[in-house]
Amino acid sequence: MNKMTTDIILNDIETWRICLNINKEIFSEIKINGKIGILPRNSDGSEGSTIQVWEILEDSIRVSLQPFLGFRDASADLIFLLESSALEEIYRHLKNELLIGLRKQIRHGKALLFLMKGRDYLIDMGYEELIEYLGIPCLGTCH
Amino acid sequence: MITNQGAYPDPKGEGKAYFRQVAIYDDKFLPQFERIAAMFKENGAVAIQQILHAGRYGGIDLGYCAAPSVVPQTLPHFRPPREMSKDDIKQCIKEHVEAAKRAIKVGFDGVEVTSFMGYILANFLSKFTNRRTDEYGGSLENRGRFMQELLMEMKEAIGDHLLIVRLNGTELMDQYGGNTEEECLELIKMAANSGVDMISMCIGWQESPASSIGRDVAPGHWNYLAKQAKKEIPNIPLAFGVRLPGAVMANDSIAKGQFDLWEVCRPFLADPERLHKVAEDRTREVKPCIGCLLCLSRLFRDLPYICSINPVLGHEVEPEYQIRPPAYQKNVIIIGGGPAGLECAVTSARRGHKVTIYEKKESLGGQLRVYSNHDLANKQDLEDLLSYYEAMIEKYGIEVKLGVEMTAKQFRKMLHRFDVAVAATGSGIDHGSLPGAEKAVTAFEVMEDKVQCGKRVAVISGKKVGLSTAEYLSMAGHEVVVIEQAKRIAEDVMPTWKWRHASWVEEMNIKTITGVYVKEITDAGVVVIKENGDLAVEADTVVLAERQSQQGLFQELEFMVDELHIIGDAVSPRGLYQAIHEGYRLGARI
Ligand SMILES: Cc1cc2nc3c(=O)[nH]c(=O)nc-3n(C[C@H](O)[C@H](O)[C@H](O)COP(=O)(O)O)c2cc1C
Numbered sequence: 001m002n003k004m005t006t007d008i009i010l011n012d013i014e015t016w017r018i019c020l021n022i023n024k025e026i027f028s029e030i031k032i033n034g035k036i037g038i039l040p041r042n043s044d045g046s047e048g049s050t051i052q053v054w055e056i057l058e059d060s061i062r063v064s065l066q067p068f069l070g071f072r073d074a075s076a077d078l079i080f081l082l083e084s085s086a087l088e089e090i091y092r093h094l095k096n097e098l099l100i101g102l103r104k105q106i107r108h109g110k111a112l113l114f115l116m117k118g119r120d121y122l123i124d125m126g127y128e129e130l131i132e133y134l135g136i137p138c139l140g141t142c143h
Numbered sequence: 144m145i146t147n148q149g150a151y152p153d154p155k156g157e158g159k160a161y162f163r164q165v166a167i168y169d170d171k172f173l174p175q176f177e178r179i180a181a182m183f184k185e186n187g188a189v190a191i192q193q194i195l196h197a198g199r200y201g202g203i204d205l206g207y208c209a210a211p212s213v214v215p216q217t218l219p220h221f222r223p224p225r226e227m228s229k230d231d232i233k234q235c236i237k238e239h240v241e242a243a244k245r246a247i248k249v250g251f252d253g254v255e256v257t258s259f260m261g262y263i264l265a266n267f268l269s270k271f272t273n274r275r276t277d278e279y280g281g282s283l284e285n286r287g288r289f290m291q292e293l294l295m296e297m298k299e300a301i302g303d304h305l306l307i308v309r310l311n312g313t314e315l316m317d318q319y320g321g322n323t324e325e326e327c328l329e330l331i332k333m334a335a336n337s338g339v340d341m342i343s344m345c346i347g348w349q350e351s352p353a354s355s356i357g358r359d360v361a362p363g364h365w366n367y368l369a370k371q372a373k374k375e376i377p378n379i380p381l382a383f384g385v386r387l388p389g390a391v392m393a394n395d396s397i398a399k400g401q402f403d404l405w406e407v408c409r410p411f412l413a414d415p416e417r418l419h420k421v422a423e424d425r426t427r428e429v430k431p432c433i434g435c436l437l438c439l440s441r442l443f444r445d446l447p448y449i450c451s452i453n454p455v456l457g458h459e460v461e462p463e464y465q466i467r468p469p470a471y472q473k474n475v476i477i478i479g480g481g482p483a484g485l486e487c488a489v490t491s492a493r494r495g496h497k498v499t500i501y502e503k504k505e506s507l508g509g510q511l512r513v514y515s516n517h518d519l520a521n522k523q524d525l526e527d528l529l530s531y532y533e534a535m536i537e538k539y540g541i542e543v544k545l546g547v548e549m550t551a552k553q554f555r556k557m558l559h560r561f562d563v564a565v566a567a568t569g570s571g572i573d574h575g576s577l578p579g580a581e582k583a584v585t586a587f588e589v590m591e592d593k594v595q596c597g598k599r600v601a602v603i604s605g606k607k608v609g610l611s612t613a614e615y616l617s618m619a620g621h622e623v624v625v626i627e628q629a630k631r632i633a634e635d636v637m638p639t640w641k642w643r644h645a646s647w648v649e650e651m652n653i654k655t656i657t658g659v660y661v662k663e664i665t666d667a668g669v670v671v672i673k674e675n676g677d678l679a680v681e682a683d684t685v686v687l688a689e690r691q692s693q694q695g696l697f698q699e700l701e702f703m704v705d706e707l708h709i710i711g712d713a714v715s716p717r718g719l720y721q722a723i724h725e726g727y728r729l730g731a732r733i
Contacts, residue, residue: 045270045320072213072226079215107646109318109352114215118206118223131219132631135645 006040006084009091010052010065017063019094020054026099029126030056037076039068041083041112051076071114077125079114086110103134144382144404145188146255146307147179149195152242153235157209158196158263162445164203167194167242173249180250191307192246193255194239198263199224199272200349209235211267211289212274217319217350220443232279235263236293240300253305256294258334261348264290265311268330271321287330291337298338307382308334309343312368315351324368328375335376343382343406344369356409358434358520359643360386369402382406388432390421412438413452427534433524436639437720443638451720452528454486454727464731468495473562473706475733476501478549478696481509483711483722484567485532490730492539496563500541503548507532509569510712511719513590517615519647551699563706563733566697567726570690570716577687579664586612586688596621597683601669603661605632607718609688610644616686617651624654624680626671631657635717656680690716706733 020027027034034056040048051068053076054061068074082090086105093101105111113134115122122131150167151158159166166172176192183190202208202222209231210224227235243254258264266272267289273280279288290308298306310331314321322330334342346365347355354360369383384406387393393405410417414430421429430452438448450456458464473496477484480502492498506512508529515525536543547553554564572587574580584594586608598621602613605627613623625632625648632648632655633641648655659671659678668682690712697709710729711722 070213071215104649107352107649112217112319114217115219116215116223119219119221122219129630135642136218 006048006087007050009087010038010040010048010050012091013052013063013065015091015094016052016054017061019098020061020063022095023098024061027054027056027061027130029129031125032056032058034125034127035076035078037074037079038087039079039081040087041081043084047071047081051079071116074116077115077117077122078127078131079116081112081114083110099130099133106134106136144191145183146191146193147176147183147251149193149255149257150176150242151201152194152196152238156202156204158198158201158238159203160195160197160200160262161203161442163447164195167192167245168238170245173245176246176251177249180246184250184252189253189305190251191253191255191305192251193257193309194242194246195257196235196239196263198266199261201263209263211272211280214272214274229277229279232289236289236296239293240296243297243301243306247301247304251304253307253340254297254301255307255309255343256290256297257309258290258330259309259311259345261314261350264293265314265348269314269316269321270326271316271319283326283329283333287333290330291333294334294337294339305340306338307341307343308337308339309345310334311348312344312346312365312372312383315347315353315355318352319350321348324371328372331372332375335379339379341380341382341404342372342376344372344385344402346385354643356386356434357436357639357643358524360434361521362386362388362523363392363396366396366401369396370400373400373402380404384408386434388434390417390426390429409434409438409450412448412450412456415453427530428538430531431524431527433528434521435637435719437637440638449720449724451723454724463728466490466493466731469733472496473733474560475499475563475565476549476557476561476704477565477567479509479567479569479711479713480504480507480543480545481567481569481711481722482511482528482532482719483569483713483726484509484565485536486723486726487565487567487710487730488541488726489532489535489539490727491563491733492535492541494731494733496733498539498541499544499561500536501544501547501549503546505546507536507543507545510587513587514611516592517590517611517618519611519614519618520643549696551696551703554700554703558703561704563708564700564704565729566694566700566707566709566713567711567722568693568696568713570712571693572687572689573691574687577661577664580687582664582666583685583687586686589686590615594684596686598622599668599682600624600684600686601626601680601682602686602688603669604688604690605629605655605657606635606689607633607644608690609686610636610648612686612688613653614644614647614651617653623651624656624682626659626661626669626680627655627657628660629657637718692716708733 036054038052090101150165154168180190207225208222313324380403382404383402388410410432413432417429437451441448455464475496475498477488477500480500488498515522572585588594600621600623602609602625605625613625617623633644662670664685669680710725
């Protein structure tokens with residue numbers, strides 16, 4: 001998939017918004033103002049320049065596009081960094097298999113989940129269930 | 144050569160990797176280090192102190208960690224990174240040098256620096272975590288600059304004393320954009336040219352998605368990397384040993400020129416006497432490290448590390464854990480020859496009691512033997528543990544009665560023969576009151592190959608026994624679905640092993656249905672209750688895998704024997720480590 005398709009997928013915020021809101025119970029444990037980002041990874045390994053942010057509101061999820069100026073300035077609590085093939089795959093099954101898709105892509109090494117805040121904050125914000133679901137142990141690992 | 148556990152070198156604690164890690168940033172800590180160095184040397188060892196600044200995995204008491212660049216964490220356990228300035232780098236070198244001088248001052252023969260595993264120097268070496276644009280980032284040479292400067296300054300400071308550096312043979316971080324094996328090799332060469340006296344090679348980062356030291360890695364698997372490195376650095380001793388638990392294999396590898404020194408960690412936690420036993424030709428008496436990673440699971444829970452196989456680890460100075468002769472010899476009957484019973488039998492026999500084991504099956508080992516038959520990770524580990532127990536039974540003259548199921552009636556015939564009875568009867572799988580349960584088979588029957596399953600199998604329970612059974616069946620070509628009441632599978636699995644089951648389940652296409660109640664078993668399969676109504680799960684065979692404790696015999700034996708105890712899964716179904724620990728603790732005090 002080329003850059004063009006990545007942009008098209010990322011910019012299609014209406015589809016993302018509809019699908020995320022259909023599945024909003026996935027995010028039901030996350031507190032209001034929680035933010036999750038989707039960031040494409042370029043073929044040279046660098047990060048894309050636009051991040052899609054899902055913001056948890058009282059009874060819905062807002063989807064927006066923001067410039068990505070580096071991890072230091074990112075406002076999201078979690079960021080999924082996705083290779084273009086992973087982004088395409090997830091987009092294709094957005095309606096029914098968003099989380100399963102993300103977990104699969106993480107396991108296959110096509111997606112990375114970056115935790116932008118400390119553990120206690122993430123747990124307080126209600127991310128524990130989601131993080132564990134994605135197969136990432138909240139209390140660390142070494143194998 | 145004994146290398147003492149890594150001490151962090153900075154007063155801020157940016158280098159501190161875990162709760163209770165030793166520190167060496169001040170002279171006030173030196174008396175303890177002095178005692179350790181003296182102890183090593185009095186026993187004929189070369190004494191090395193490791194200095195461990197954990198970098199990306201450090202700052203454990205702080206709200207941040209020190210790193211070359213702000214590359215966020217991928218595991219929640221660790222702290223968000225803060226970029227180090229060039230002054231911070233200089234300061235870090237200074238702290239390492241001071242720490243090294245302290246260690247030498249109190250009698251260590253040398254120091255080891257940690258440039259692996261995702262610790263500070265490794266963070267600079269890595270393409271993934273180092274995004275700097277100054278002279279400490281970019282090319283391999285630039286990424287290695289911090290390590291080289293640090294090693295050279297340390298060597299200058301400690302003169303003829305030994306300087307060792309620990310590096311990765313592979314990071315297993317390729318998919319994150321980390322260094323390749325080739326780059327790791329280049330960095331090993333770079334370190335070799337920085338004044339070090341020895342290189343120790345290790346595998347993986349803490350964040351690595353793949354296994355490096357777990358039970359699913361075959362012993363000796365990583366030796367090829369040592370072999371490659373040895374070729375490149377023929378003149379510098381290379382220490383290696385990751386997941387290489389056996390002395391025989393290690394000796395063989397050294398003889399083949401793969402590395403120069405066998406480096407061992409967990410096998411010594413499992414059996415600190417292993418070298419003496421091997422030297423005295425008592426290899427069968429060595430307690431094996433099964434690579435289960437309970438030690439590291441505990442570290443990540445901010446708990447002192449312990450060992451499944453060696454219940455004494457961390458309690459060596461406590462009298463309750465020591466093997467001491469009893470006031471008088473007792474006749475002990477152990478009912479059940481699984482891990483809890485075996486450990487209790489061996490421990491009480493070592494103290495001088497006369498012990499008899501009654502086991503209803505034709506062989507010892509209980510569920511450990513059953514599961515070792517179909518272990519997907521490395522069955523040899525579990526078999527080694529069983530053969531250790533067999534050797535100890537022989538050594539201590541423990542009487543074993545196989546194929547005898549002890550009942551209260553039978554025990555009554557033996558009244559007065561025993562002073563102590565221990566119920567180590569393990570767990571069972573009860574058909575219970577579930578409608579249709581009589582149509583199902585149990586996980587134990589499946590794992591013992593006592594029953595044949597149809598093509599489609601539903602396993603009720605996504606805990607470790609259910610998962611192991613499902614994985615075994617899937618490998619044997621069945622279509623398997625796991626049904627679990629909890630929200631997630633593998634709830635009772637050790638933290639460092641949960642991911643392993645989760646990925647096997649995914650790789651084998653085992654379907655999981657979680658967060659549901661089983662309503663009934665029918666001729667067509669299983670009916671479960673979901674939030675939005677009943678769901679029929681079709682299956683040709685239904686396997687029950689939820690375990691229950693078995694306390695019936697224990698209760699019946701009351702008033703039949705002076706001392707009566709119950710241990711292991713018979714108390715509550717758990718796992719190997721709890722069984723062995725309870726067996727030991729009881730054996731040490733009967
Ligand atoms: C509980 C525990 C603590 C460890 N602490 C250190 C340490 O301080 N420094 C270090 O370089 N490696 C440390 N390691 C890693 C070991 O040195 C070794 O590389 C790893 O356990 C694999 O080798 P093994 O199969 O012989 O255990 C530790 C390992 C364990 C299990």
